[in-house]
Amino acid sequence: MVRFWQRHARRFVLPIGGLVITGLMLLPIYFTIESSLAPSSSFQALSQSLVPSHFVLSNYRMAFDQESGSIITSLLIALGAVVLSVGIALPAAYGLTKLGYLKSRAVVSVAIIVLLVTQMVPGISLTLAFYKLFFHLHLLNSIPGLILADSTNGMPFATLVLRAYMGSIPDQLTDAAYVDGASEWRTFRSVIAPLAVPGIVTAGLFVFLFAWGDFLYAYTLTAGGNVTPLTKGILSFFTNNTVNWGGVLATVVLAAIPSGLILSFGQRYVMGGLRAGALKG
Amino acid sequence: MNRKLPREELTPPERRATWSVRAKVGVNEAPTLARPADYGHDTSGRPARRAGLWHWVRLHQRQAALLAFVVPALTYVILFFAYPLIYGFTMSVERIGFIAQSGPFIGFHNYSVEINDPVTREALLNTAIFLVASLFFQFTIGLGIASYFSRRFFLSGFLRSLIIIPWLFPPIASGTIFAIMFAGQGGIIDETLQSLHLISSPIFWFDSSFKAMFVITFVNIWIGIPFNAVLLYSGLQDIPNELREASSLDGAGAWQRFRYITAPLLRPVSLIVIMLGIIYTVKTFDLVIVLTNGGPDNGSQLMSTWAYTLAFQNFQTGQGAAVANMLFVFCMIVAFFYIRATRRDVAAAA
Numbered sequence: 001m002v003r004f005w006q007r008h009a010r011r012f013v014l015p016i017g018g019l020v021i022t023g024l025m026l027l028p029i030y031f032t033i034e035s036s037l038a039p040s041s042s043f044q045a046l047s048q049s050l051v052p053s054h055f056v057l058s059n060y061r062m063a064f065d066q067e068s069g070s071i072i073t074s075l076l077i078a079l080g081a082v083v084l085s086v087g088i089a090l091p092a093a094y095g096l097t098k099l100g101y102l103k104s105r106a107v108v109s110v111a112i113i114v115l116l117v118t119q120m121v122p123g124i125s126l127t128l129a130f131y132k133l134f135f136h137l138h139l140l141n142s143i144p145g146l147i148l149a150d151s152t153n154g155m156p157f158a159t160l161v162l163r164a165y166m167g168s169i170p171d172q173l174t175d176a177a178y179v180d181g182a183s184e185w186r187t188f189r190s191v192i193a194p195l196a197v198p199g200i201v202t203a204g205l206f207v208f209l210f211a212w213g214d215f216l217y218a219y220t221l222t223a224g225g226n227v228t229p230l231t232k233g234i235l236s237f238f239t240n241n242t243v244n245w246g247g248v249l250a251t252v253v254l255a256a257i258p259s260g261l262i263l264s265f266g267q268r269y270v271m272g273g274l275r276a277g278a279l280k281g
Numbered sequence: 282m283n284r285k286l287p288r289e290e291l292t293p294p295e296r297r298a299t300w301s302v303r304a305k306v307g308v309n310e311a312p313t314l315a316r317p318a319d320y321g322h323d324t325s326g327r328p329a330r331r332a333g334l335w336h337w338v339r340l341h342q343r344q345a346a347l348l349a350f351v352v353p354a355l356t357y358v359i360l361f362f363a364y365p366l367i368y369g370f371t372m373s374v375e376r377i378g379f380i381a382q383s384g385p386f387i388g389f390h391n392y393s394v395e396i397n398d399p400v401t402r403e404a405l406l407n408t409a410i411f412l413v414a415s416l417f418f419q420f421t422i423g424l425g426i427a428s429y430f431s432r433r434f435f436l437s438g439f440l441r442s443l444i445i446i447p448w449l450f451p452p453i454a455s456g457t458i459f460a461i462m463f464a465g466q467g468g469i470i471d472e473t474l475q476s477l478h479l480i481s482s483p484i485f486w487f488d489s490s491f492k493a494m495f496v497i498t499f500v501n502i503w504i505g506i507p508f509n510a511v512l513l514y515s516g517l518q519d520i521p522n523e524l525r526e527a528s529s530l531d532g533a534g535a536w537q538r539f540r541y542i543t544a545p546l547l548r549p550v551s552l553i554v555i556m557l558g559i560i561y562t563v564k565t566f567d568l569v570i571v572l573t574n575g576g577p578d579n580g581s582q583l584m585s586t587w588a589y590t591l592a593f594q595n596f597q598t599g600q601g602a603a604v605a606n607m608l609f610v611f612c613m614i615v616a617f618f619y620i621r622a623t624r625r626d627v628a629a630a631a
Contacts, residue, residue: 014434021426022440025506029446031469032458088353095350102344111351113620118362120616122564124585125609128372128380128592128602129365135381152361159354184346213451215567223593231453235571238457245461252454259449267442270449 036060036250063250070233071254073143074212077229078258080147081211082204085154086162089203090196093162094188101171112163115156123216126152131220141225149217154207161206165199166192202269205262212258230255366609373602380598391603400579401604403490404587408563411498411583415562416555418502423509423554428543430510431517441514448507456571459500463487463572490580493573497581500568505561509554516550517543549622556619560612584608 037055092111100108130149131140139145169192177187193200218229228236234255238248262270373391376384395401430441447455462469465485474480486492524542533541566585569575575582575590582590584604592601 011435014429014432015436018430018434018437018440021429022443025444025503026446028455028458028462028503029450031462035461088357091350092354095347099344099347099351102340102347104344104347107348114358116620116623117613117616118358120560120612120619121362121366122585122605122608122612124564124566124588125369125605125612126362126365128588128598128605129368131380131592132372133365133368148361151357155354155357184343184350188350209449213453215451215453215570219570220589220593231451231567234453234457238460238571245464248457249461252457255454256450259446259451263442263446263449270445 032249032252035246036253038246059244059246059250060254062244062247063254066237066247067230067233067251067254070228070230073227074230076143077146077150077214077218078208078211080143081150081154082207084147085151085158085207086200086204088151088155089158089162090193090200091188092159093166093196093199094192096159096163097166098174098184112160115159118152118156121152123152127216127220130217131223134221139221141222141227143227145221146214146217146227146229147211149221150211150214151207153210153214154203157210158203158207161203162196162199165202166196169195198269201266205266205269209258209262212255369602369609370606373599373606375599377598377602378596380592380596380601382598384599387599391599392607395600395603395607398600400582401587403579404582404584404604407490407494407581408583411494411501411565412559412562414498415501415505416558419505419509419558420513420551420555422502423506424513426506426510427513427517431514445507445511447504448511450504452504452565452567453571455500455504456568459496459503460572463496487573488577490577493577493581497565497568497572500572501562501565504568505558508561509558512550512554513547516547516554519550520546552622553619556615556622559615560619563608563612563615584611 036059037057039054039056039058096108096111127149134140134145134149137145139148173191173195174187177191182190213231214229215231215235218232219235222228222232230251234248234251237251374386374388376387376390378384426444430437430444463471463486465471465487466483468483468486470486471480471483475483484492486496520543524546525538528538528542564585565583566589569581569583569586573581575586579587579590585608588601588604588608590601591604592598595601
């Protein structure tokens with residue numbers, strides 16, 4: 001028996017076990033997709049069969065009718081947060097990387113610690129003050145306001161990821177630019193920024209996902225207003241609609257599309273970012 | 282142009298050599314094993330060989346130019362972290378009703394009111410139980426998955442990449458999925474349990490504090506498993522296989538290999554994973570709002586949602602700010618230990 005196990009484990013048993021583990025983890029997602037495509041809008045039918053007899057798109061049509069405005073709002077916010085966060089993070093990462101070479105390690109250590117700490121500030125502790133400040137600055141219930149607030153999630157992370165990435169660019173390149181008389185700005189713009197594109201993609205993907213998935217600021221800083229990011233839209237769709245849960249689940253699928261795309265096309269960036277952001281500081 | 286470049290003086294040639302070889306060969310060091318000296322740019326304590334006024338000026342010019350690159354980030358951190366946190370503190374020592382108003386200074390009254398409020402105590406207890414249960418199961422299940430997938434087999438890479446999906450979902454989306462699955466009548470979980478004859482009548486998952494907290498914790502565990510699994514997997518990959526092989530040649534069994542090789546070497550990564558898990562978990566907000574909205578009767582409030590409820594729904598903003606600040610202080614204590622645990626990496630990175 002032991003020998004049988006040893007001989008066949010790698011070929012059959014391990015993959016089957018792996019499939020079972022993955023299947024269990026993804027069961028809720030399967031349920032979501034299946035229910036969003038199921039023909040009946042009555043909820044009782046959802047659990048009747050594991051595989052629906054045929055698929056319809058009516059739930060998605062309904063989700064689009066209901067939520068297309070919030071999809072656009074969320075896209076604008078997420079893209080704005082990417083531009084703002086990466087726009088701030090990229091030069092900062094360059095400055096911190098080069099300062100580390102120039103007798104300024106204490107400055108860099110402090111900066112890294114500050115960035116790590118900002119990631120640990122709970123959003124609820126910020127959002128009360130944001131609400132009051134934005135109220136007076138007329139930024140409540142506005143897309144720019146949400147871009148500014150959502151960047152609190154993305155900016156520190158983007159800086160850390162980009163800094164970790166720039167550390168892997170050989171410094172002979174910047175030395176060469178320096179020897180040729182390039183200014184720091186020129187070196188940054190023409191040498192480092194083009195080389196840092198993979199790092200920029202990683203940072204941008206994460207900032208996008210953070211802002212796209214943000215609920216706290218979307219919920220609090222638009223209270224009572226008509227700017228509705230998709231996360232807030234899902235909640236109101238769900239709480240106002242106890243009949244057609246298929247439509248709600250179709251909206252959930254739409255909200256998950258960016259994650260799915262990133263998983264399909266950007267996985268190595270995600271994995272790299274996870275490790276760089278979490279471990280390398 | 283002065284050919285004596287400060288840059289060359291600052292970086293000793295022998296270190297530059299190792300650095301460039303490292304870059305060419307592409308040797309990736311395990312982050313936790315990185316030593317500051319290997320990064321080759323530490324010149325503190327070394328007298329500049331041709332130090333002169335000119336050199337000093339050039340060095341400081343460059344430092345000033347580089348600091349300018351950091352100024353936007355610094356401005357953002359001051360405006361969107363430091364200032365709101367200070368502002369939030371001043372809100373917590375005032376009597377404020379509606380959030381946009383200001384009120385008279387009342388010292389730490391809001392804090393003492395909230396510490397004696399039974400709902401705050403329940404929220405604190407809920408948060409503690411939620412935290413411990415989430416972390417325990419996320420970590421153990423994540424570690425199980427990580428070690429299972431660290432044995433390479435057919436499809437392992439593909440399946441491993443699918444497992445991170447729950448973590449990439451917007452939490453509000455995951456919360457909505459489970460809110461529908463756990464629905465009291467006609468929810469798929471109740472239906473399944475009934476058809477398996479495990480229960481005779483539907484369970485109403487959200488009618489008691491205990492069940493509501495169970496559901497919230499369950500969903501949070503599901504969300505957190507991938508994060509733990511991915512980081513622990515990479516931690517396992519960093520452990521040299523030779524160590525395990527050597528110990529099994531010495532007659533160590535699977536448990537002994539785990540106990541004496543894997544566990545101690547995985548400790549640094551585990552610490553970081555757990556501390557990041559604490560931070561993510563303690564911030565949880567969306568799940569509670571969509572699953573229970575803090576109910577029934579405030580029975581599933583966490584500190585974060587309770588601060589929100591006080592400020593935005595009960596119009597007791599001062600007290601809400603006090604609760605939010607208590608949560609902030611807790612997070613900063615965790616942050617302190619996180620920085621301490623990673624300080625070698627920070628030093629190496631600088």
